[in-house]
Amino acid sequence: MEEAKRPVNAADRTDEELVASLCRGDQAAVAALVARYQDDIFRFCLHYLRNVERAQDMAQETFVRVYVARARFDPKRKFRPWILCIARNLCLNELKRKKAVPMESLEEYASTARAASGEVLPSAADSPDEQLMEAERRELLLKALDSLDEESREIVVLRFFERMQARAIGEIIGSTEGAVRTKLHRILRALRERYAPHRKDL
Amino acid sequence: MNQRACETYGARLLDLVENALHAEEAEEIQRHLAYCPACREEYEWLVGAKVDLEALGDSLLVDVPHRDLVPGVLDAVRKLTATPEQAPALRRLWWRPTFTVNWAAAAAGVLVALGVAIAWWLLSFNANVPERVAHGPAEGHGAPSRDEAPTPLPGTFQNPELHLAQGTELPVEPTAPPSIIDETAMEATTPPDLAQLTIQDVIAARRDGGADNGPLQRLTQWASLTQEQARTVAERAEASDAAIVGACQALAPEEAELLLLKVVGHSPDDPYLRFALARKTSERTTTATEPVQLASLHDLDPDNALSYYMEARLLLENGNLEKALAMLAQARALDKASAYALQAAAYREQALVESGMDPQAAKLLTALTAGAEERDFLCGLGDTLLEYGKYYEETGDIEAARTIYEAVQELGMQLDEGAQFAQEELAGLDIQRAAIEMLRGLYVYSGTQEDTSELSAETSELVASIESLVDFFHALDNLFQGQVDTQFFVTVAELIMQGGDLGLFDLL
Secondary structure, three states, rough: HHHHHHHHHHHOOOOOHHHHHHHOOOHHHHHHHHHHHHHHHHHHHHHHOOOOHHHHHHHHHHHHHHHHHHHOOOOOHHHHHHHHHHHHHHHHHHHHHHOOOOOOOOHHHHHHHHHHHOOOOOOOOOOHHHHHHHHHHHHHHHHHHHHHHHHHHHHHHHHHHHOOOOOHHHHHHHHHHHHHHHHHHHHHHHHHHHHHHHHHHH | OOHHHHHHHHHHHHEEEEEOOHHHHHHHHHHHHHHHHHHHHHHHHHHHHHHHHHHHHHHHOOOOOOOOOHHHHHHHHHHHHHOHHHHHHHHHHOOOOOOOOOOHHHHHHHHHHHHHHHHHHHOOOHHHOOOOOOOOOOOOOOOOOOOOOOOOOOOOOOOOOHHHHHEEEEOOOOEEEEEEEOOHHHOOOOOOOOOOOOHHHHHHHHHHHHHHHHHHHHHHHHHHHOHHHHHHHHOOOOOOOHHHHHHHHHOOHHHHHHHHHHHHOOOOOOOHHHHHHHHHHHHOOOOOOOHHHHHHHHHHOOOOHHHHHHHHHHHHOOOOHHHHHHHHHHHHHOOOHHHHHHHHHHHHHHHHHOOOOOHHHHHHHHHHOOOHHHHHHHHHHHHHHHHHHHHHOOOOOHHHHHHHHHHHHHHHHHHHHHHEEEEEHHHHHHHHHHHHHHHHHHHHOOOHHHHHHHHHHHHHHHHHHHHHHHHHHHHHHHHHHOOOOHHHHHHHHHHHHHHHOOOOHHHH
């Protein structure tokens, strides 16, 4: 019953308080932080790695790194950007390490995800025509995203898939809010050239 | 269509889509959209693109099952805490790098022995360690804050005790743990009456210094004005600019900054003054004006890489990794780095003279202690940068860590290249040593055989440089043994103050 009690207590504590407990060697704080963030981190890793097993490995390693680097956490900062930063670093390393293997494109990943879920066209659209149009639109967008460089794709993923603000993105990729905004503007211009003309046709 | 307005507003359209603008600004852009079809079209595209992209992100995660990571993470953490020595490969990342790799074993023995020898020699020069703790990265990006106790790094000679205790796996235990500074002895020393000091006193202290730390500590103490003495020198109506600048070395940052700013007004093109200002500013908690001084320094002395490294440290402190790495790349493209030890010595000599010290004594004293203070500063800078590298290494950004470590190694080489004093060269060599240790640790995890072989060659070169520096220190000791001619030492001091002590033996 003690196991069940622990998360209840931990739920009342802020991330930063949990990290402070972690620094004092409290392993229960690890469990609490993992329980709190595992879905976020796993999803975050999945956006980078596009492979469920690898994303799970990296998400787990992210928490181990948090434990290892706990003494270096600046209590004046927020925990969330820090852990996302660690997850991102690990994912980029992982991608680099596996570079020899051709990287799954977003498009391929999307079809794999669809096949795995058994859903041909996950959509809220009503009519079959609308579903078809949305599917085509999505294929086009995936193609356009795949044609971007890695840094640009990362910013798009963080901004629109993870719904992060420019400032938070800057904290994670080691840049400033202004620089991220400028890049985002440039990326969306590029995306417009590649995607908008086709989108209009649909 | 107003092209200029379109450019200005175009950059803010996404903010408008995201409701990230103040009401007034949003209204202003809306007014523009009302009569500008091009911007309106872009705005509509952005609205649609945002919806499409967010929907795409959501669709990629459809039916992704929930994974319970708690047991796996707890298991890994338990293993880490239970058996650190047999931890999995990941654990190696935060091992302190050691010289246990086979190929390096022989070289390492020599390096460590010499390192220990030099560290012993250095102990005598540590009376003047600046108050600011060298390790002290960042409040900005999750790296340790300035006040935080640093996680031990290999440590440069900034902190010889750290170096001796943790820098490498020592083949033999040092015979006795050397105390860095004999606090009680220092306290017991009566502050010198600088006006009474003669060149013979200086020669005698240096002569005895080879075997005993006490007299060398005394030299350093004599060469450093107290705050009180420095203030008196700087406040004299007839004080020269040079003496004021020299006195600033001993003054608190706020006080020194004001004086230095005044002198900069008289000599705006003197790079040393900008450097001194940037350093003093960096000793304060708020460092708003440091970038300004560093920018001036880039302009005044564009071939000196040091200011770029200092700026990279600032950028890291502010969490701007991207710019910091770009700055380090700029720094690495240059040939040499210098902390202006020669200029600093000249200014300090003038301050000593204007404090009432005999000019000959002041010159020899300054010559014999020049570069020691810069060595501390440089090793501190190297340590801080390595600390950031370690931070990024631990948090998984191997590429950033590697770039930082390599840049610090390059800084060491550039300092070696630009050194005029043995103390500066010592800083360069020790910074290289510390960086190589960090790189070795990194390569164990992520490097290739080529990386390791390259590091091996670099270690051998480093050992050779340390050996020749040790010879130099011995030769310097010998110079003071048996010589009694005061004029000889006056000449020695003049030679050193003209071009540093490293060229001394070529000239004599």
